[in-house]
Amino acid sequence: MDVEKSQHDSAQAPPELHKGLNNRHIQLIALGGAIGSGLFMGSGKTIHLSGSSIILTYMVVGFFMFLMMRAIGELLLSNSSYNSFVDFTSEYLGARAGFFLGWSYWLCWVISCIGDVVVIGGYIQFWFPDLSLWIPAVCSLIFLVCVNFFSVKNFGEIEFWFAVIKVLAILVLIVVGFYMIFTGFTSPNGVEASLSHIVQQGTIFPNGAFGFIAGFQIAIFSFMGVELLGITAGETKDPEKNLPKAINSIPLRIMLFYILSLICIISITSWQFVSPEKSPFVEVFTLAGIHIAAALMNFVVLTSALSAVNSGIFSTSRMLFGLACQKDAPHVFEKLNHKKIPFSSLFFSGVGMLIGVLLLVIIPSVMQLYTLLSTLCAILILFVWGLMVCAYLSYRKKRPDLHQNSKYKMPAGIVLSYACLVFFGFALVALLFEEDTRVGMYIAPFWFIWLVIAFKYRDHIHAYFRKRFN
Template sequence: MKNLQRNLSARHIRFLALGSAIGTGLFYGSASAIQMAGPAVILAYILGGAAVYMVMRALGEMAVREPVSGSFGRYASEYLGPLAGFLTGWTYILEMIIVCLADVTAFGIYMGFWFPEVPQWVWVLGIVMLICGLNLCNVKVFGELEFWLALVKILAIAAMIIGGILILFLGVKMNGEHTPGLTNLWAHGGFLPHGAGGLIASLAVVMFAYGGIEIIGITGGEAKNPEQVIPRAINAVPARILLFYVLTMTVLMAIFPWTGIGGQGSPFVQIFSGLGIQSAAAILNLIVISAAISAINSNIFGAGRMMFGMAEQGHAPRLFATTSRHGVPWVTVLAMAAALLGGVVLNYLIPEQVFVIIASIATFATVWVWLMILLSQVAMRRRLSAEEVRALKFKVPMWPVGPALAIAFMLFVIGVLGYVEDTRVALYIGAGWVALLSLAWYLRGKPRESRMLTRESSAS
């Protein structure tokens, strides 16, 4: 059995995070967020992006100080206690599985653009088999592939923003009816058409869209020169994602009235179809398909590495720590493939409702993980001496106000899940998940942790 190999460069890690966070949430899920908040969804993306940046800085402070596989699962164990680490690691794995289910579902919907007669579940099965095969490759090959997949969608978003701005200046009419212009941001019921309630309700979808960016912390165990690579990646990625989301939403709703952006496929494809450019719509559909593949690819990587770290701590079956001759934890990849086959079943049984249900559950898991990252960083700071704090190489900004505001925001989003009727089921399932994990910990995990700590003490 070999250890994980440090073959991921700064370029790989930056694009891995972009690949994980810029995917279904932007290309498909943004439609439902727009319907909830109208043009005010732009504010939701700004608020969510600021909170996520604080999460990333908190994670970066810990990851630069101690770059390990399993990352924030280990930090939660060390600074909040073994139970917190157990809950955080397995909830992140749930997050990645659920987000992957959303992405494979969206992939099936995208393929319906060209092949409406083919059942959705067929495409889902095919993509699960393909991506899991890719994840069995050497991590350097995986990182290079993810770089190019992510680059395609980033260039596509940039082209869409530039093209959208040109359309605004030229005043091309959509479907011969609507004239693009910034006035579309307030001309159809106002900037806040559903009031503050609509803005708050959209936070559930918006935070789902940002989910996955924390994968930067997972790469610590396989990054070259983590003390240099991780800070550069963290400082670059959140600002770029915020820029992409805010600019994209602004251009999207200026080109086309928000009232006409629905949930039938990607709103990006809908825009170009509305312009009557069918070939452009087909090209853009190919791009959003590559974006979904990229997100699935990086999320399977993140879940697999977390399982590997959990297995090393005794929080998961030891078999998950088994690696191939290329240093790839292949058992975790196969475990993810088995979990994603559940997406095939869901897409067979309820192809219409599956995305909204999956996205709301993923939001709970995502926000829970971010909350644990923030709390772990606060606990770490309180444990360090003044000299150790001064020695930190990548400190959280605005300490302690920044982390405190981010923690309050995460708790607020969890409350929103319970307040909004459509997402309330996610809070129930999330609470049940945490309760079930806690029970599993006390029945099985706690004794194992005690035995592991005993072995470590005797070894030292």
């Protein structure tokens, strides 16, 4: 009898993912997530809007990202059975919240990947200006989807080396940038590199308070991916040790990679010469006349976009798998292959991204399409981040015993969680200040209307899929 019961329980237990990510993978995934493609591609537009106050923008956003990650870290480590943040959101805020969060996060990464493969086409045109944008976009997407089919270690290894390239490139930019500043390098347009460009008149808030506030959109999008650690929990070895270590390193990384690199860019080029249509990381070397370095930096920002797509492919497949395990997505997405990879979820997400690349036919402008997609991502990720912080507040109210016994408590958790929610609300309002970001605000409500309908009829949707795929 006991044997039969054990076999029955085993049959009912959800499939488990392979724990193939070790400490070095987790550290570099955290690092890669904290250095998004928005920094490389979108910071030109943000500098154009905000001037040197962009430095303050990234410091503010980075501060709240760290607080949010501390909340996520404490929640994930409070229960070893959590595979992702959907699990604790469903437990503390209810099934509807988990459904909304999971599907919104899935769509967020699908849109983000579409945006990133779009800019991949733009980066390739640096070397092949006559090449159609969709060709490198489609090829890179298909390649990364295929790589992720084999094992989670493949994802970890690729992300590890992509992150290494990003880190080395930014360090080189910082070293070369400060060398140019201290030697008084003068670019072909007559600008002498100097730290004074950061504080000179008209530079800090060149477009006033509205320009400063509007700059938060790309900054928010740049940090999308920092929460990716909350997806890797189910495939991480020794999460009690590795997750806190990765989260605690976020502030130093923000100061080193975001703040210092932006200081270098503005000091070398002066903000008025930074193009909103191009990557300032490439432009800084182009303006300086160092064309080989510009080509190398273009390669780096290309790998950054590939890294973001790789992360998106991983996270969408795992999120869809988690939703299926929670009965919030059709059961077909719960299936694993012999390598314990959710292959049906991976395939479905990849097809969704591939269809989205067709937007290049409708909107051929890389920056225009990138702005629209990054705005939609910013709206969705603010919603996701907000729900996770609300889940933390519910956890503190419902399970004070778990908080008391936690070895990784969020400092001043309740007060700072409310501060995070206020900031997320402010960032959402900031999207209304610019016409090109306002369009995303008009489109986003349709997604939430669809979620309400889908949640109401999810049992019927499940029954349909069971009938078709069983």
